[in-house]
Amino acid sequence: MEKNKISFPSQILQPLVKHLKGEQKKLIETKKELNEADPFVVGNREADNSVDSDVAENVEHDRASAMRLHVTKSLISIRKTLSRIKLGKYGICVDCGKMIDTDRLAVSPTAENCMDCARKKEIKS
Numbered sequence: 001m002e003k004n005k006i007s008f009p010s011q012i013l014q015p016l017v018k019h020l021k022g023e024q025k026k027l028i029e030t031k032k033e034l035n036e037a038d039p040f041v042v043g044n045r046e047a048d049n050s051v052d053s054d055v056a057e058n059v060e061h062d063r064a065s066a067m068r069l070h071v072t073k074s075l076i077s078i079r080k081t082l083s084r085i086k087l088g089k090y091g092i093c094v095d096c097g098k099m100i101d102t103d104r105l106a107v108s109p110t111a112e113n114c115m116d117c118a119r120k121k122e123i124k125s
């Protein structure tokens with residue numbers, strides 16, 4: 001068991017956890033703001049029913065939706081990363097179990113696939 005366990009030193013993981021938790025907090029705030037900014041969610045569209053404002057609202061709504069999707073995805077990957085850190089599985093590819101390149105982790109700390117698997121997924125999708 002032990003020999004398969006690649007553990008990142010806690011002096012690397014601790015600041016990472018801190019960073020991720022900070023990001024998480026920011027994203028939750030952003031999500032809240034997006035909900036408040038979305039005219040469809042807030043329901044402040046009764047008075048003005050002109051086509052122009054509907055179009056503008058739709059654009060705003062699409063933009064907010066796209067942002068919200070991005071925020072939600074980021075939150076999920078942060079949560080996943082935090083739990084992998086807790087389980088001592090951080091930096092290990094979830095698909096092939098190989099170590100993820102540290103250069104890759106430095107750029108995207110929430111990466112859960114090694115370069116090979118990420119590339120395979122990209123081709124598939």
Ligand SMILES: [Zn+2]
Nearest residue numbers: 093096114117
């Ligand atoms: Zn892999």
